[in-house]
Amino acid sequence: MSHEAQRTAVSHPPSGEKARRNPRMCECANPDCVEMIELSVAEYESIRSSPTRFPVKPGHVYLEFERLVEENGHYIVVEVFGEAAKVVTELDPRSQRGRVTQPVGESPSG
Numbered sequence: 001m002s003h004e005a006q007r008t009a010v011s012h013p014p015s016g017e018k019a020r021r022n023p024r025m026c027e028c029a030n031p032d033c034v035e036m037i038e039l040s041v042a043e044y045e046s047i048r049s050s051p052t053r054f055p056v057k058p059g060h061v062y063l064e065f066e067r068l069v070e071e072n073g074h075y076i077v078v079e080v081f082g083e084a085a086k087v088v089t090e091l092d093p094r095s096q097r098g099r100v101t102q103p104v105g106e107s108p109s110g
Contacts, residue, residue, distance in 0.1 A: 021074070028060035028078075035060075037075040047077050051092035052085045054078055 021038040035057050039047075047053050055075045061068055065084040070077040080088055089095050 024055070026057045026060055027054040028056040029062045029066070029080075029084075030060065033057075033060065039075055048094070050079070051089045051095045052080050054080070 019040050019042060021040050021043075023036045023038050024044065026033050026035045026037050037055055037057055039055055044055065047055050053069060054077070056078055058071070058076055061076060061078050065082055066078040066080050068076060069079045079085075
């Protein structure tokens with residue numbers, strides 16, 4: 001599982017007030033990062049509505065496979081591209097909704 005996908009699982013916002021800012025783990029690609037950012041549930045949901053976008057602390061952008069999408073005083077939104085985008089899309093739980101999966105060993109035709 002990619003580091004960003006793991007952070008998404010840990011940072012998944014609790015239900016509650018959508019406007020109140022809450023501390024969440026930075027979802028940068030650094031597996032050792034334990035820094036926190038503050039954003040509301042609505043902000044988080046808006047960012048994560050795309051499986052390739054993540055909220056990170058300023059300075060936590062990896063330009064080799066991420067581009068800066070948005071910047072404000074609290075956090076930065078990055079979008080991964082290339083092979084990284086394929087991996088995070090496959091691992092994103094939101095991308096799994098609605099997918100029909102086949103049991104192991106069975107072909108789609110039955």
